[in-house]
Amino acid sequence: MRPAWTSITLALVSGLIGAAGFASLERLIPASGGERTRVEGVVHDYLMAHPEILPAAMDALRDRGHAETIAANRSAIYTPVGSAWAGSANPDVTLVEYFDYNCGYCRASLPTIAALLKSDPKIRIVYRDFPILAQSSVDAARMSLAAAEQGKFQAFHDALYAGGPVTAQSIAAAAKTAGVDAARAAAYAPRAEQEITSNETIARALGMTGTPSWVIGNKIVSSALPLEELQKAIAEVRAKK
Structure with missing residues (x-):
């Protein structure tokens, strides 16, 4: 029977390199016998000597999953509803904030967002309602x-x-x-409900558990970030282009 640590390791490798790569890797490992035991022993000893690679591998696997979910829902994430965005009309980097009006951390982030927009004219922030704290949030x-x-x-x-x-x-x-037309808002209510449901579904799929949560490139960050961290994340996205 394959040891638990071997199964976990192979599962992580499978997620990181994909099914085709994993199949190739499996062919390199003997199916049974002493040689397979020896190879598994080498892997075990390496992991015991370098346990830090497992959290890194799990992070990489998580990020890959996020990237796939983002790619599959790109329009629903990055295309704002009407005017629910700020910054550049032709951005080189777009950040998406999932927020709740009752969230104290979202409120506390307002000056940071304002400073970010002022300091970087090439970004856009898309706002997505993610009302999870109270009925008044909805x-x-x-x-x-x-x-x-x-x-x-x-x-x-x-x-x-x-x-x-x-x-x-x-x-x-x-x-x-704000001058919102009440009759027009009432007529839009069914569409608003659909949008909220879509935001919640995608947010859950991305592992978001609170607000504010950010989509920055292909990464998800669920916390209020200081200006320097947002700028660092933006720089990383630009560096990959």
Whole structure:
């Protein structure tokens, strides 16, 4: 019976090099007998001497999975709803923020995002509503999407954050300040629901468990990032182009 560590290692290798590469690798390892035992022993001893490669391999496997999910859902991730974006109209790097209006870390990230946009005229930030904290988050997301569809996302976004706690009253006040057409917003409601469902489905597939979460290139970061970390991530994406 194959040792557990061998199965884990081969599973990781399979994910990293793909099915074709894994099949080639398997052909190089004897199917049974003393030679296979010797090869497995060499692998075991190497892993025991260099255990740090396993977390690195698992990270690489995770990133590959994220890249595949992003590629399969690229339009749904990177194409903003209406005006739910900021920055360059012709960016060389696009970051996607999944956010919740009730998220304190999202609120705390506002100055960082503003500084990033000011410091780098070649980027775009796409905002995706990911309302997971409360019913008021869902209500705010619906109005946010309606505002975006009307070209008034940023005005609503700023007004709601400036309005204190997210409530039915503060959402209505922000919509009024932004000039959101109420009848048009009501008509857009079914589409907004579809968008929220799509965002949640993709976010879960990408392993996002909280907000803010970022799609930066082919990587996922679920945390509030300081300006320097965002700039570093952007530089890494540019370096790969």
